[in-house]
Amino acid sequence: MHMEIEADTENDLMKFLNDLDIDKNNIRYSGASMFYNEILGIELDKINNNTPVLDFKSVKTELKNSINNIEKFNQILQEQTKQLRRFGFENLIGGKKQSKKQSKKQSKKQSKKQSNKQSNKLSKKI
Secondary structure, three states, X not given: OOOOOOOOOHHHHXXXXXXXXOOHHHOOOOOXXXXXXXXXXXXXXXXXXXOOOXXXXXXXXXXXXXXXXXXXXXXXXXXXXXXHHXXXXXXXXXXXXXXXXHHHHHHHHHHHHHHHHHHHHHHHHO
């Protein structure tokens, strides 16, 4: 899983990474364009200079002729969509935004599910 984080200073970035308990060895100081280039083979110039808007609503249209591995692209997009829905960001993918109450309920449900998975793993190890 990848995510892009923008911060005003490196200290702000490090504080955010600490808050999320993200290993600093896993960070890269490059934009999403490098990810698209390395994973999907899309030319940097296409992303950086010839794509005015790149969001969930426009990504397929903007990049459809530039993607070398369409299966990988669809896999990544599907997983990102799933995660955005999980955390209540349907508005970013063109879906209906959840109310705070719905989002909280979904978050609690997901937390409980994750906790049960961890408990099952522990009991299997013992």
